[in-house]
Structure formats: structure tokens, C-alpha cells
Amino acid sequence: MGVAREILDYARLRRPEKRKISKDDLHQNTLQASMKVPIILMQIFGFFPLDGICGPTYKSLQFRWLSLKLLYSVLSIVGYTFNFVLYCLHLSSHIENILDINALFFHIESIIMAMLFLHLATKWSRFVKQWHNVEIAMKNYEPPRNLKRKISITLIVFLGVALVEHGMMVINRVVLCFKFCHGDWYAAWYEYFANRTFYDVFIVVPYRGWGGALLQFLIVQKTFIWNFVDIFVVLISTCFTxxxxxxxxxxxSLSKTQVTDVYIWKNIREDYIKLSKLCDSINDHLSWFIMISYATNIYHILSQLFSSLKPKEDVFEKIYFFISFFLLIMRITSVCIFGGGVYDEKAEIAKVLTSVPSSVYNIEVERFITHLATCEMVLTGKNFFRITRNLILQIASAIVSYELVLIQFNLKDFKNKTLSQNASETMRVLRKIRSNTSLTIEQDDPITIATPTFHESIRFALVMAQIFGIMPLYGTTVATTKKLQDIKFEWVSLKMVFALFHIIGTLAAGVFCMLKMALHGFVIDETAIMVFYMMNGFCAIHYIYLAAKWRTILKEWTCVEISMKSYRNAKNVKRINIFTTVVFMFFGIIEHTLYILSAVQTASKCDNFKKHPVEIYFGCSFPHYFTLLSYNHWAAAVVEFSNFLATFTWNFTDLFIILISISLREKFNQISDKIRQSKNVHDKFWKTIREDHLKVSNLTRAMDSHIAAIVLFSFINNIFFLCIQLYNSIK
Incomplete structure (x- = not known):
């Protein structure tokens, strides 16, 4: 009886479901059919220029470079760019506080999102084809129910709230203009377009009624795409979930009916793998949309919270604020919930598989569980973060922290008593919310360097570092055919003296900053200078430690490189590292040059004609020295040179971490490529791959132990100066 029952279950599950699945059901629930209305809406507003949207399959989709839709989209982007340039010209002489750059970000977001949708339109046919192949493979599954209804409801809710929010803003502004002009409609429209909405444009070009209407339509387009990028991520996430x-x-169903047939479980596992590959494709196509979505929403939430500290007397303005803020919260929360649904559904599948009865458990179930445990299926923002429901709490915590910083730095700028009370109360509430295996190698073993090597790929950066007094090593320019004994560190050497000069000069500058603050009082800008010198001094000390260990580090790398000599050559790593070094140093030089020019300009405005201009420059650039010491040209030259060395160390620290990361990543990529390219492999192959992966993992842990302090200094430095830059931007 048991055998007969199993045969019947097998036959029932192998054939289609009892409920007849018509072609209409299949077509109704495809990505092509589900996204038809949203894409048509985008095309109405000048985005996503693609033909064949109403066709039955992906074969009807076609992107044409010569089409009216593309012309419409390109002209819209040109209009956004024109508006952005004129606003930048206006903003350069009229910026007063951080709220003045909100419109600037709005213009930038619109241009970026319009170009991203244009780029996606060129790839949409191939993307839908991938999706279609998965839909065909899963045609015998229970079809998804009410998918089109869910998409319609999502569109109506999001766009409905956005329409109300934008309509209230426009109506409020028009009513104010009408009152200001005492009922004269022509004058009211002129006031609305020329003086209140597009003042940056009509200062440069003469006012025309049709020009104002055209610019207003561009604003409607920008508002639509600003809201639609979140809707788009939500809709794609829903279709995939x-x-x-x-x-x-x-x-x-298989678990409850206790089906033990391996072939059935194999089919469902392979279907899941197809979905896993489709998820990777979604991340490839949508990662930038996700990044832009979160970045813009977080920025505008911070801006809205900050602007809420200003007292609002008008009831209409208060209602608009709450609707606008609700829309932002709804957007970012919806992206987290719907995007996180992918991760949650994967966890649900794992829960089902790990709970199957013992009689059902087989090799395919085991492989399925292993795949779930080792292969991640989640939407990401360019792999910087994963969309899960927990992300909501992380974003909330970050927003509270950033808002506290903004309030604290601007508390003294709030002029009236009501605003100060609002800010203090907000800070009190926010604070309350916030409260709620290693490689062992003898150091003198002669090991010949294999090519291409880590040493060769990072050599250019090391030579440059030694020019500026860090990593005091000898033999870094040796060719790869020589031995590692040629690379050595010497405590008694000219390079070591240069490195000690760099450390002493940098730390001395930090000490002088402390003395100046002790004598003249605390100033936040002086704190930034002190942190700059002290952190770079500590980094320079750690580079000496690294130099002493460098030959051992190279031996660890060489052991891995010799073990992986049969893998493909990592010939691009050296080129990538040199290019990265040149780009980093180039922008570092530009930044430091602009700093010097700014100091020269500040010195030129000084009215003290008794001092030499050079002395004025050094007094303005290094007040922590020359308010405590008397000025002389030799001391000034040493101070300037020491500052230049510290600036190089500041830039090199981030660069060094990036170069190490690129080299380690390449080793893992070599292993991945070897697995992809190998066919008909045996157990010995997988044993070798596993052992090599273990060696690279051990090397990664070893490098982490060597550079962990530098990574910590880098993050502290960068986060601190981001806060300082934000503070300076709102002065």
C-alpha cells in the first residue's frame, strides 16, 4: 500500500496541477504584462523610451535610437541640465544655509535617474527575456494570484500621495502669488514663475508665459521620476517575491505529502537556482536605482526634520509638511519591506526544507539546503548594503545620529526663542530615542618571487610612499626574478631617519594644536587640525611596524602565489593598482593645491602691512605654530614640508587599504574563474580548490591582523572630517 501511495503521489506531482492553467493566466502574471502600465506611465512623462511594451512577450520589445520616444527623453534630460546649470550659477552667490541646496540635489537626482532609466531601457529586452525563461520553466507551478492587482494598488497609493503633496505645494504658492498681486491673474502668474519658482532661469533669459509653462512641466517630470524610482524598486521586488x-x-506541499522522489526535489532545486541567477541579474540592473533611492530618501528626511525646527504659523504649511514627510517615510519603508521580502521568502524556503520529515530527506534536499546556506539571495545597493527589514532600524538610528549633529552645530544660529526651544526639545526627544589559521614561515628563508606577484603589483605605491617618508624599506624596486632577501628593513638608515622626521614633525604639530587650544580656548576647526596631525602621526608609526614585517608579509603572499601558479595570471591587478594610485595622488595634489591657494587668498586680504606676505601666509596657514613661536623662514619651510608629508600620509592610508583589498579580491576571483572554466572534474580537483581557498582565507586573516590599526585610523579620520565638512557647509 505504501509503495502504491508513493507512485500515485509521484504521478500527481509530476503532472500539472488539477486546476487548469490557461494561457491567459500565464500571460497575465508575466513581468511583461505586470509592468505594462507602470512603463506606459513613465513614457508619458518622458522616460523609458522603449517600443513594444503592449506586446505579449519580450520579442516585441525594441529599443530604437531613432524614435520620437527617445527624442522626448533626451530633450527632457537637456532641459533638466539647463535648469541645473542656471540654478548652480544662482546658488553660487545666494547660498545661506544647508536648506538652500535642497533644490540643487533635486536637480541632480532628476538628471541621474533619467539617465539611469534611459540606460535600463537599452537592456530591458534582454532582462525580460531572462525573466521569461524562468516563467516558462515554472509554468506548472501554482500561478501567482492578484499580482496585477497588487501592482495597481501600489501605483495608485504612491502616486496618489505624491500628487496630493505636489498639488498642495503648487496651490499654496499660486494662492500666495494671487494674494500678493491683489487678484491680477497675469501678474500672479508672472510672480509665480519669474519671482518664486524659476527665478534662477528668468534672471538669465527673458520671461515668457510659454517658457514658464514648459519649466513647470519639467518640474512635474522631475517630481514624477523622484517618486517613481522607489515605486519601480517595489514593483520589481514584488514580481520576484x-x-x-x-x-x-x-x-x-512536497514536505506535507512526504514525497521522497529525488527527481522531483531536483527539479525544484534547479528552479530555485534559476531564480537565484535571476536575482543576480536584478541586482546588476537595479543596484544603482536602489542606491539612489536610499541616498535621496535619507537626505530629504534629514532635510525635512531640520526644516521642522522652524516655526510654522500657517495651517496649510503644517499640513503640507506632514504629508510630505509621511510620503518620504512611506517610500523608504516600502522599499525596505518589499525589497526585504526577497530575503524573507528565501528564509521561509530554508525553514521548510530544514523541517522536512526524515523519510523525505535525501541528497537533493541536502544540496538544496547547502545552496541556501552558501548562496545569498537578497537585493543590494551595489553590495554596500542588503535590503532587509532590519535595515529600517539601521536607517532610523543613522537618521537620529545625523540629525543630532545638524541640530547641535546649528543651535546657536537659531535666532528666535521659539526656534531654540523647538531645537532643544527635538534634541531631548532624539536622545531619548537613541538611548532606547595562519601561515608560519621562517623570516630568513630564501623564497624566489613568482610572477605576477603581489609585490610587483604594489611596488609603484611603495616607492612613492618612501619618497614621502613612510614604509622605510630597501629593495622595493627589485625585479620579480630576484629573492626576497633583497627586500629589507634597517633601523639605522637614512630612510629611517626620514621616517622619524616625518613622525616627529606630524606629532609635534598635533601637540602645538593642543597647546594653542589650552591657551586660547576651544575652537572646532583647531580640533580638526589636531586630529589630522595626531592620526597621521599614529599611521606613520604603524607604517614603520609594517615595514619591519614586510618581508614576512611578502613570504605569506608568495606561498599562496606558488600554490596558485596554475591559475590564470592576474595581469590586470598591477595595471589597476597603478591607475588607482595615480588617480588618488592626482586628486590629493589638486585638493592640497586648492588648500594652499585658499590660504594665500586669505593672507592677501590681511591689512597688516608691517609683515612680509610670506609671513602672513604662514601665520594664517599654521596659527598653532606661529602664535606660540616667533617666525623665521627656515622654521616655516620645515613646517610646510611636514604638513605636506602629513597630507600625503592621509591620502596614502586609504589608498593602501584599497590596494591590499584589490589584490586579495583577485585571488578569490582566480579561484572562482577556475571553477567556472573547469568541466568533468574529479574529487582531486575539488580538494585542491578547497585547500587553495583555505590558504587565501588564511592570508586574508593575516593581512587583517597586519593592517587592522590602519583601517581603524582611516575610518576614524574619514568619519570625523565628514562631520567637520558638514559643519562647515552650514556656517
């Missing part, structure tokens, strides 16, 4: 839900339902 329902496919995962089909796997969950099928796996649950």
Missing part, C-alpha cells in the same frame, strides 16, 4: 513564493508553496 511571488516567484519565490511559488517555490515555498511547492516545497511545503
Amino acid at each position: 511571488v516567484r519565490l513564493k511559488q517555490i515555498t508553496i511547492k516545497a511545503t
